[in-house]
Amino acid sequence: MVYNAIIGLQRMLSPYGGGSSIEHRSRSSSRGETRTIRPVSRLEGDIILPGDKSISHRAIMLSSLAEGQARIGNSAPGGDCLSTVRCLTALGIRIVRTGSPEHPDFLVSGAGPDGLKEAADVLDAGNSATTVRLLSGLLVGRPFLSVITGDASLRGRPMGRLIEPLRLMGADVRGRGGDSFAPLVIKGARLHGIDFTLPVPSAQIKSAILLAGLFSRGRTIIHQPVPCRDHTERMLSSMGANLEMQGNSISLMPLGQPLVPLNLRVPGDISAAAYFLVAGAIHPNARMVMRDCGVNPTRTGIIDVLVAMGARLRIENQRLEAGEPLADIVVECSQLRGIEVGGDIVPRLIDEIPVLAVAGCVARGKTVIRDAAELRVKESDRIATVAGELSRLGARIEPLPDGMVIYGGDILEGAEVDSCSDHRLAMSLAIAGLVARGETTIRHAQAAQVSYPAFWRTLQQVGQDS
Ligand code: S3P
Numbered sequence: 369m370v371y372n373a374i375i376g377l378q379r380m381l382s383p384y385g386g387g388s389s390i391e392h393r394s395r396s397s398s399r400g401e402t403r404t405i406r407p408v409s410r411l412e413g414d415i416i417l418p419g420d421k422s423i424s425h426r427a428i429m430l431s432s433l434a435e436g437q438a439r440i441g442n443s444a445p446g447g448d449c450l451s452t453v454r455c456l457t458a459l460g461i462r463i464v465r466t467g468s469p470e471h472p473d474f475l476v477s478g479a480g481p482d483g484l485k486e487a488a489d490v491l492d493a494g495n496s497a498t499t500v501r502l503l504s505g506l507l508v509g510r511p512f513l514s515v516i517t518g519d520a521s522l523r524g525r526p527m528g529r530l531i532e533p534l535r536l537m538g539a540d541v542r543g544r545g546g547d548s549f550a551p552l553v554i555k556g557a558r559l560h561g562i563d564f565t566l567p568v569p570s571a572q573i574k575s576a577i578l579l580a581g582l583f584s585r586g587r588t589i590i591h592q593p594v595p596c597r598d599h600t601e602r603m604l605s606s607m608g609a610n611l612e613m614q615g616n617s618i619s620l621m622p623l624g625q626p627l628v629p630l631n632l633r634v635p636g637d638i639s640a641a642a643y644f645l646v647a648g649a650i651h652p653n654a655r656m657v658m659r660d661c662g663v664n665p666t667r668t669g670i671i672d673v674l675v676a677m678g679a680r681l682r683i684e685n686q687r688l689e690a691g692e693p694l695a696d697i698v699v700e701c702s703q704l705r706g707i708e709v710g711g712d713i714v715p716r717l718i719d720e721i722p723v724l725a726v727a728g729c730v731a732r733g734k735t736v737i738r739d740a741a742e743l744r745v746k747e748s749d750r751i752a753t754v755a756g757e758l759s760r761l762g763a764r765i766e767p768l769p770d771g772m773v774i775y776g777g778d779i780l781e782g783a784e785v786d787s788c789s790d791h792r793l794a795m796s797l798a799i800a801g802l803v804a805r806g807e808t809t810i811r812h813a814q815a816a817q818v819s820y821p822a823f824w825r826t827l828q829q830v831g832q833d834s
Contacts (some may be wrong), residue, residue, distance in 0.1 A: 378556060393448035399791075400812035403824060405801030406782075408831035411654035415644055415826055417636030418470065419444045420662045421819055422705045423599050423692065424634050425452050425498045426575070427474075429506060432461040434478035435626035439451055441633040442475045446791075447818040448496035455493060457515070458486035470822045476494035481583070482627050486512035489550070493518040495747065495791075495818045498550060498572055499567045500550055501530050502600075505576030508539035508555045509583030517551035523791060526745050527552060533577050536562050537584055559623070565591040568742065569715040571666075574618070575600040582609065592616045596715040599667040602691040603630070608635055632690035635662030637791075640820045641697060642670045642720040644830070647799045648699030648729040649679035652680070656830055658697045669717030671697070673724060677704040679730055706776050714739045719746075724797040727776035729763040737771035747815075748790035757785045757797055761804050782806030787815040795823055802831070 374460055376594045424444035429452060431438035443449060453463050453474065460479065467473035484506070493499035493516055500516050507514045513565040517523065527550055534541050535757035541547075541554040566574060574590055578600050581588030604611050608628045610621035611784045622645045648654040663671070675681055682698040693754065704727055709717075717724065721743055729734030755765040757773055760783045782804045787794035794815040801808030816823045 369641045385546070392629070396623050397635075400816040402809050402811050403798065403813040404807050405707050405798050406807055407802060407804065408593060408832045409653060410832040411647055411656055411802070412676040413830040414657045415641070415830065416471070416659055417640050418455060418820055418822065419634035419659055421446065421448055421635040421639065422498065422571070423662065423665065423725050424449045424504060425496075426599050426603050427630055427632065427634065427823075428452050428456060428463070428476060428501055428626060429448070430607060431476035431478050431650050432456050432459075432484065433481055433506075433627055434607060435480045435630040436478055437475045438478060438629040439473060439631045440476065441467070442471045443634055444475050444637065445470050445472055445821055446451050447494055448498065451492065451496040451499045452503070453492035454680075455487075455491045455499060458487040458489065458491055467763070469475045472620055474725070478627070478629050484510050487514060487544075491516045493521050493522060493550075495522055497522060497525055500527075501572040502818050504530055504534065504541065504552060504554060505579035507554050508541060508557065508580050509559045512556050514554040515551055516554070521747050523550050523800065524670070525549070525811070529570065529573055530576055532578055533562065533564050533573065536564065537577070537579065537588075554754045559587035560590045561562040561586035563589040569596040570592040570742075571597040571600070571715075578604065578611075578618070578620055580735050583699070584622055586622070587619045590618045592618075594712050594715055595666060597664065599664065600691070606691045607769050619814060635692055635694040636660045637819075638662050638667050638670065639719045640823070643823070644650040644728045645670065645674060645679070645681065645697065645699050646723045646741045647802055649674055649677075649681070649702045649704060650727055650799075650803055652701055654699070654701045656699050658699075660694050661697050663693045663695045665693075666716055669713045670724065671710055672713065673707065673717060674704075674727065677727060678702055679704060680752045687833055689697075690786055704731035706731045706735040708736045710736070710738035710740075710771070714742075718742055719792060722750055723799055725754045725758060725765065725772065725774055726796050726800045728776050729758060729778070729780060729800065731776040733776060735774040735776060737774075737782065738768065739770055741770040743771070746790070748788040748793060750790070753790060753793050757788070757793060757801060760785050761800055762809065763800075780804035782808040784809045784811065786810070789811040789815050791818045791820070795820065798823075799825060800833070
């Protein structure tokens, strides 16, 4: 069934040319919500980003363990963090939402280290792997039963890598498919610290172990072969946990005293900024400023790579808030050239590879992405889906087992593409549509809701037509 196609919305919104470009949507059962993108003559404006998703999940979870009320300002507004809120509420934590829909504040009444209560039903993490993995770490040491599930995509994502270290700590966790997938069944157990080397550079697994370590006997030590995002470590330290970093290793002692409640304003999400950084860099006529963007060095791989490709980016106003660095980032139109991306930088930009591939399509020469096999187990198999959907726009991309080769420099041609129900693919395809000839229609565009509900409106606002 198709209903309510808002034909010509762009013209209605902008009879004189400003703030137009995008839109025109419909919903049908087979195509979901569709968004049609048309090229614009200029991209310009100040962008207020949604709060960082990774930091928001952690702030909400750790605040539930603290004693007293926490205020988490500018929290991530998307469905993923709402999944975390929903699960913690089901575990007996009182969370009040205030602020605006796009920049919510959460007031979390921390119940102390022993405050979580058995949920009456299965916990639903929706599309959010961060929720299921971090929450598992939190729950394995609690004296009750928990069952955690999620949507079809999440139920297909690997959980063996989570179950294994938690079991080494004494946890009683089972998973579907021979302990490989969610739903997970967790029976609270007495835990002990471990000395563990992460087999994959996963911040979700590292964080799950640290959360379990808070309630374990003895010290927990984690070694990271390659450093990955360190928001959990920074936040635990700022809340008074006994945590030390030495090189790439982390050492954590169990909670001796309750965590101190947080009062923070979450920095803008650099993973959301990435769409506009690439858009500004590949568009022939662009200048945009991203305000208050998180620039934690474990997340800024996208900036380093874009600069190496020749992008004109400027970082201004650097400062620190609640242990996390933030800054304003200015991007202007540039001439990009292809580059090789691989090795230690990959965990610092893993979520940005879909949009980086769009930059590679426009750049002169070849862009090679390697050492990124993790892309295969994200919200979609992002090597297959990025290569497949960008190819529909005429891009020449050769998938590799652990990355892709992109032959850049061709002009993309608008076409109908599909988000494959992956938020990062939906938004990356929209950026490709901005520089493609003609119209690009994205099926299942509603996928963007889990991380960046205001994405389409922001894109519309910065697009200028003359
Ligand atoms: C995240 C860690 C990364 C990232 C994900 C968010 C986090 O996943 O891809 O979007 O908040 O810890 P992995 O830990 O699986 O690498």
